[in-house]
Amino acid sequence: xxxxxxxxxxxGASRLAQAQAALARAESRAGLRVARAxxxxxxxxxxxxxxxxxxxxxxxxxxxxxxxxxALAAQAQxxxxxxxxxxxxxxxxxxxxxxxxxxxxxxxxxxxxDRRGLLAVLGALLEAVGTVLVTAEVAxxxxxxDRRALLARAREREARxxxxxxxxxxxxxxxxxxxxxxxxGLGGVVVPLRGRPxxxxxxxxxxxxxxxxxxxxxxxxxxEVLRRDSDGVSWETGVPQSCATSAPAARARTQVVG
Amino acid sequence: xxxxxxPRMLALWVPDWPVVxxxxxxxxxxxxxGGALRPAVEAVAVVGGDGVLAxxxxxxxxxxxxxxxxxxxxxxxxxxxxxxxxxxxxxxxFEPVMAALGEVVADPVVARPGLALMAxxxxxxxxxxxxxxxxxxxxxxxxxxxAEGQAGVADSLLGAVMAARQGxxxxxxxxxxxxxxxxxxxxxxxxxxxxxxxxxxxLIDTFSRLGLRxxxxxxxLPQKDVAARFGPTGALLHALAAxxxxxxxxxxxxxxxxxxxxxxxxxxGRSDQAAFAARSLAxxxxxxxxxxxxxxxxxxxxxxxxDGVSRSRCWRLExxxxxxDITDRVRWQxxxxxxxxxxGPVAPLTLLSLTALxxxxxxxxxxxxxxxxxxxxxxxxxxxxxxxxxxxxxxxVLSPLVEQGWDPRGRVRLLAWGEEVPAPQPALxxxxxxxxWLGAVPAPSPSVVPxxxxxxxxxxxxGREVEVDAHGQASAEPHVLHVEGGPWQGSGEVAAxxxxxxxxxxxxxxxxxHRRAYMQVxxxxxxxxxxVRRGRWWLEGVYD
Numbered sequence: 157x158x159x160x161x162x163x164x165x166x167x168g169a170s171r172l173a174q175a176q177a178a179l180a181r182a183e184s185r186a187g188l189r190v191a192r193a194x195x196x197x198x199x200x201x202x203x204x205x206x207x208x209x210x211x212x213x214x215x216x217x218x219x220x221x222x223x224x225x226x227a228l229a230a231q232a233q234x235x236x237x238x239x240x241x242x243x244x245x246x247x248x249x250x251x252x253x254x255x256x257x258x259x260x261x262x263x264x265x266x267x268x269x270d271r272r273g274l275l276a277v278l279g280a281l282l283e284a285v286g287t288v289l290v291t292a293e294v295a296x297x298x299x300x301x302d303r304r305a306l307l308a309r310a311r312e313r314e315a316r317x318x319x320x321x322x323x324x325x326x327x328x329x330x331x332x333x334x335x336x337x338x339x340x341g342l343g344g345v346v347v348p349l350r351g352r353p354x355x356x357x358x359x360x361x362x363x364x365x366x367x368x369x370x371x372x373x374x375x376x377x378x379x380e381v382l383r384r385d386s387d388g389v390s391w392e393t394g395v396p397q398s399c400a401t402s403a404p405a406a407r408a409r410t411q412v413v414g
Numbered sequence: 415x416x417x418x419x420x421p422r423m424l425a426l427w428v429p430d431w432p433v434v435x436x437x438x439x440x441x442x443x444x445x446x447x448g449g450a451l452r453p454a455v456e457a458v459a460v461v462g463g464d465g466v467l468a469x470x471x472x473x474x475x476x477x478x479x480x481x482x483x484x485x486x487x488x489x490x491x492x493x494x495x496x497x498x499x500x501x502x503x504x505x506x507x508f509e510p511v512m513a514a515l516g517e518v519v520a521d522p523v524v525a526r527p528g529l530a531l532m533a534x535x536x537x538x539x540x541x542x543x544x545x546x547x548x549x550x551x552x553x554x555x556x557x558x559x560x561a562e563g564q565a566g567v568a569d570s571l572l573g574a575v576m577a578a579r580q581g582x583x584x585x586x587x588x589x590x591x592x593x594x595x596x597x598x599x600x601x602x603x604x605x606x607x608x609x610x611x612x613x614x615x616x617l618i619d620t621f622s623r624l625g626l627r628x629x630x631x632x633x634x635l636p637q638k639d640v641a642a643r644f645g646p647t648g649a650l651l652h653a654l655a656a657x658x659x660x661x662x663x664x665x666x667x668x669x670x671x672x673x674x675x676x677x678x679x680x681x682x683g684r685s686d687q688a689a690f691a692a693r694s695l696a697x698x699x700x701x702x703x704x705x706x707x708x709x710x711x712x713x714x715x716x717x718x719x720x721d722g723v724s725r726s727r728c729w730r731l732e733x734x735x736x737x738x739d740i741t742d743r744v745r746w747q748x749x750x751x752x753x754x755x756x757x758g759p760v761a762p763l764t765l766l767s768l769t770a771l772x773x774x775x776x777x778x779x780x781x782x783x784x785x786x787x788x789x790x791x792x793x794x795x796x797x798x799x800x801x802x803x804x805x806x807x808x809x810x811v812l813s814p815l816v817e818q819g820w821d822p823r824g825r826v827r828l829l830a831w832g833e834e835v836p837a838p839q840p841a842l843x844x845x846x847x848x849x850x851w852l853g854a855v856p857a858p859s860p861s862v863v864p865x866x867x868x869x870x871x872x873x874x875x876x877g878r879e880v881e882v883d884a885h886g887q888a889s890a891e892p893h894v895l896h897v898e899g900g901p902w903q904g905s906g907e908v909a910a911x912x913x914x915x916x917x918x919x920x921x922x923x924x925x926x927x928h929r930r931a932y933m934q935v936x937x938x939x940x941x942x943x944x945x946v947r948r949g950r951w952w953l954e955g956v957y958d
Contacts, residue, residue: 222861222958237795247955248814249822249859259835262799263812263828269805277802284798333940355891358912362856363934363942366957386857 206329206370206380207231207391213314215307217323220331221368223250224382225289225320227389230255232287232316239281241266241274242291254389266294275302282306282315292321300324327372334367334381422544422586423571424534425578426515426551428563431528432460432468435507436497438560457491459484462499504528514558518551526606531574534567544583568592570657572604572629579603589657594630598622601629601651604659613647620644629655672708674698675767681720683762689745691766696740699768703735711772712834713740715747718765728771728834735770744768746808746830799831818851820917821932822859822944822955823867855915855932860944860955864900867952870945871896872908872935882931882947886916895935895943897953902943910936914947 210216210228218225229238230251239262240246252258262285266274274297281288288310295303307325310317319326358364365385371378381392428434430453437451437458451458453470460468461484469478469487476491488494508527515522515530518541522532534544541547548565556562566577566584573589576596584592593600599618605611626632632640633656641649653659674695682688703710713735716726729743748763803811811831819825829835872880874890881889896905913933921927930948937943944955 222956226861237791239795239798245862245864247822247859247861247863248816248826249857249863250861251814252816253857253859254861258814258816260795261814262795262802262831263814264802264806265810265812266806267810273805276805280798280801280805284794355893355908356910357891358910358934358936360912362912363858363936363957366858366942384858 206372209327209329210316210318213311213316215303215310215317215319215323215326217319217321217326217328218331218370219320219328221333221370221382222246222320223254223366223384223389224331224368224370225318226251226254226256227382227384229287229289229318230257230389232318233257233260234286236260236286237262237284238287238289239264239285240289240291241278241281242294243289244291244293246291253386254384269297271298271302274298275306278306279309282309282313282317285315287316287318289318290321292319295319295321295323328374329370330373331368331370331382334369422534422538422567422569423574424519424532424537424544424548424551424565424567425525425574426511426522426530426532426555426563426565427575427578428511428528428555428561430468430470431508432499432504433458433470433497434561435504435527436460436500437470438507451495451497456495457493458495458497459487460497460499461487467499501527510559511555511561511563514555515551517558518547518554525575525604529575529578531571538567548583568657570654571659572601572654573657575603576600590630590633593655593657594628594633596629598627598629598632598655601654604654610647614651617644617647617651633657672699672702672706672710672770672773673767674702675765677765678763681762681764685745685749688748688763688766689741692744692748692768693737693741695766695768696744697737699740699770700735700737703770703773707775708770708773709775710735710770711774712770713743714769714771715744716765716767716769717748717763719761720764721761723761729832731770740768742808743832746832749808796832803831820851820854820915820919821946822855822863826863853915853917855944858957860942860957862956862958863954864956867946867948867954868900868902869898870951870953871898872933872945872951880951882914882916882933886914886931888914888933892933892935895937895945900953902941902953902956906937906939906941908935909938 206216206218206224206228210218210232216228218228226246229240232238233256237260238256241264243263244265248258251261262281264277264281266277269277274294278288278290298306303323304325306317307323309315317323365383367381367383369379369381371380378393383390383392433453437453455472456470457473457476457478458470459466459473459478464481465484466478466480466482466487468480473487473491473494478487478491478494484496488496504527508524508530512522512524512530515532519532519537522530525531534547538544538547541550544567548567551565552563564578564581566574566580566582568574568577568584569586569589570593573584573593576593577584598621601618602611602614605614621627621632626635632652635652637649637652637656640652644651650659676691676695678688678691682691710731713729713731714726715729716724718724727747729747731739744766748766799811809830812828813831813833813835815827815829815835816825817827872892873894873896874880875893876890877894878890880892883889892908892911894905895908897903911933914931915933916929916931918927918929930946932954933945933947935943935945942957943953944957946952946954
């Protein structure tokens with residue numbers, strides 16, 4: 157029996173299919189799966205939100221919030237390593253609270269390195285580290301062609317590059333801070349129509365939480381809301397009721413009063 | 415004694431070993447030592463939990479004895495210098511003595527720090543007699559280590575120990591006669607563990623009450639009866655007293671650290687010159703390790719500066735380090751020290767020493783059958799980090815570490831890549847290990863902490879500066895915040911605030927306490943900021 161005849165159908169083909177199916181069943185029973193299939197099963201698929209984008213190989217650009225950027229880095233780090241390039245003035249306590257495992261973090265301070273040096277450094281990091289976060293100041297030192305080359309390299313190496321600077325070809329998201337008053341436990345503040353409301357002490361005695369909404373800069377993608385409190389971060393997909401009512405209304409009210 | 419095959423045993427006893435060890439170069443860094451002590455002429459005592467453990471000869475001359483309370487010892491000898499007992503130092507310090515003994519005899523055994531035992535029959539033939547062997551042993555140890563000991567030879571364990579104390583050689587077969595007139599509590603000298611001594615002490619009390627006051631009295635009793643009445647401990651003591659016990663107790667010898675050091679004259683102030691010195695030291699250390707077939711777990715770099723300050727740091731190593739590995743780590747360390755992070759440049763180096771710690775036989779480390787989870791990733795990342803460091807220069811690759819502390823800036827330490835992560839601070843009593851300090855700035859922490867705090871002004875409704883008093887209370891409600899620099903420059907109205915959290919630390923330092931107070935401010939545009947009052951207001955963090 158030749159290969160052609162087996163492939164063309166008939167009893168041979170059905171036996172092969174049966175055997176393959178039996179093997180696949182045995183494999184899945186034993187917990188064994190093809191690595192690529194596993195990626196597809198666990199990976200984000202083609203989710204539209206920023207979390208899905210940050211988990212996919214390539215470059216994700218997020219502006220407007222360091223907290224959201226750190227939360228994405230923590231999510232992308234998962235069980236692997238994360239390299240941060242630049243990152244002057246980063247709050248490491250916040251990074252740790254948001255779930256970034258600092259034991260698996262490499263911090264690179266490029267100092268005054270030129271673009272050639274930076275390109276080599278980022279190339280070396282993309283080879284070895286699954287998630288690389290490049291801050292805007294460092295990204296600006298590269299030429300657009302360099303950034304495109306690094307994007308291609310990241311895709312090829314299946315690495316994730318996050319940045320808050322300009323990056324050609326990146327999926328770009330923007331975070332807006334939601335007015336923290338309702339989140340901070342100041343809900344139901346009476347805003348006088350005339351004059352300024354007096355500043356008041358936060359009722360909880362501390363800042364309880366902050367929240368940001370993240371949406372893609374182009375088009376009408378999914379809106380995701382990140383809430384950051386003392387327990388870490390939590391994501392909500394879509395526009396939750398509380399934020400929907402509070403955020404635009406609060407902003408608008410402030411404008412009216414101001 | 416008709417036994418012909420009874421081994422001859424040589425004991426080397428260094429009197430007052432704890433004092434000698436702690437006064438020597440091993441104990442020199444003891445804070446209470448206050449410089450080198452000379453136990454031969456000064457009254458020195460080593461004191462543990464139950465009083466004096468050992469005393470130098472001048473102190474004993476004034477009446478200080480083992481087991482005495484410290485208060486009594488001080489009253490007898492007002493100028494007594496007191497050292498804290500450090501058993502681990504005593505053990506380690508004995509290793510050079512054992513190494514020196516190894517030059518003369520094969521395989522000496524540590525009975526306890528300060529007492530070494532070895533077989534004497536063979537070496538005595540080689541040295542030309544037991545007398546000559548004993549003299550040679552004492553001489554070699556004194557020459558090589560400076561420790562002065564006494565040697566004695568006898569047929570049995572207790573006999574050899576007692577002979578060493580008296581510095582005599584007991585002829586073959588006369589150990590029992592030699593021991594017979596000695597007081598019965600001398601049995602304790604041949605027991606090494608605390609538990610054995612404890613049990614023996616009880617038994618010796620009983621023997622004394624029964625009228626057995628000399629070793630000969632005990633040895634004269636039938637062995638079977640003693641064993642039947644007093645059990646195995648009694649039988650052991652009987653065998654010791656009757657000079658029939660020669661099994662020497664064995665105590666593990668620690669592996670001596672491999673240390674190389676170099677005095678830098680003239681002092682070196684530039685890191686490249688220091689790295690040059692480090693290179694030759696590293697080669698020396700690596701060669702010593704290879705010659706002794708050892709692998710090191712840690713590398714300690716210690717530097718002495720011209721102004722008397724001494725710094726040391728540990729680096730973790732894997733396997734047998736190549737000279738280049740060692741040189742790199744020393745160079746990174748020296749660059750860090752000489753550039754003086756934070757407190758300005760430091761004084762030039764006068765001494766550099768490298769110590770390989772946690773030694774083990776090279777090639778004997780067992781790699782796991784399956785590699786540790788993430789080990790491959792770690793190696794790959796380590797290679798990338800080394801590559802990046804070679805591209806950008808030393809000190810550009812760091813690993814962040816968050817510790818317990820009061821505020822988001824003070825809790826963070828950036829360690830050089832590869833530097834050993836220090837053990838976490840112990841948890842406060844009654845708290846969970848990860849709970850934040852009471853009075854610390856609460857979570858969530860600001861996601862932006864500017865590298866340099868930005869000056870700011872916080873004013874109340876009347877335009878006066880808001881102050882924080884000694885009790886940590888704000889003088890007025892904040893209304894307006896002016897930030898004077900950075901991307902947050904500008905003025906804004908305060909919508910809400912929280913705090914202040916006063917922090918008062920370092921009050922024990924001579925330059926005075928470091929007092930500050932933290933305050934969270936929520937601006938009307940929704941921006942949340944963390945301010946610190948330290949002489950004036952500073953912008954310390956942004957909840958961005």
